[in-house]
Structures are given as C-alpha cells and as structure tokens.
Amino acid sequence: MELINMLTKNLGISDSQAEGGTGLLLDLAKKQLAGGDFSKVLAAIPNGEALMDKAPQPSGLGGMLGGLGGMLGGKAGGLGNLAALAGGFSKLDMDSGMIKKFAPIVMGYLKEQGGDEVEALLAKVLK
Numbered sequence: 001m002e003l004i005n006m007l008t009k010n011l012g013i014s015d016s017q018a019e020g021g022t023g024l025l026l027d028l029a030k031k032q033l034a035g036g037d038f039s040k041v042l043a044a045i046p047n048g049e050a051l052m053d054k055a056p057q058p059s060g061l062g063g064m065l066g067g068l069g070g071m072l073g074g075k076a077g078g079l080g081n082l083a084a085l086a087g088g089f090s091k092l093d094m095d096s097g098m099i100k101k102f103a104p105i106v107m108g109y110l111k112e113q114g115g116d117e118v119e120a121l122l123a124k125v126l127k
Contacts, residue, residue, distance in 0.1 A: 003109045023055030024088040032125040044114030056091035
C-alpha cells in the first residue's frame, strides 16, 4: 500500500507501526466526523477498514482523557484527541512526537487521493 510505504520510508518505522498509526487516525476521524464525511476520508485510503482493525484499542489514561476531552468539547476535545492518539502511538512503540510527523504525511496522501475537501476533514479532527 502506497501510504504505508510512504510512512515507513519517511519515518523509519515498521509496516505494523504505520498500519496501526493510520488506523488510529481513521478511528479518531470516525468518532469525530459525520458518517458521510468519514466515508469520504475512508474512500481515499485503500484498505482503510482493515487498517482500523490494526489500531491498538485505547485503554488507561489515554483512553480516559480522550473520552473526557470529547465530553468537554471545544479545545478540550482537541486535547483529548491528541491524548487518545498518544496512548495508541505508545502502544505501537512510538512516542507522542511521532503524531506530528505522521499526520502531515497522511493528510498529504489524503489530499493527493481525495482532494482538498478530504484533507480538510482530517485536519479538522486533528485540531
């Protein structure tokens, strides 16, 4: 898969880390976007459903912070999103700083595959 190859080459991570991290971003998008918007994001990533299955499930503090942030909404929701992602990335043996390197590659791929609208949908989730 082209996106996974881009992530492994640019970030020096394994295929399973690239797949799991992409799955985490898709999971987050699914929770934050309306169904039709999420479908557009998913359509731009081949095997997106399978990648979501490879994402580690949130647990512990990261999962709780993500849930709390979502309940509070607004800026706190964004903090919760990042906390939830950080917990998942940690389970993939990547530190939270990797999210900032990972997201632009995925967003660039989405723009290439689905255009500005699809890229903007994921950007909205990651704010």
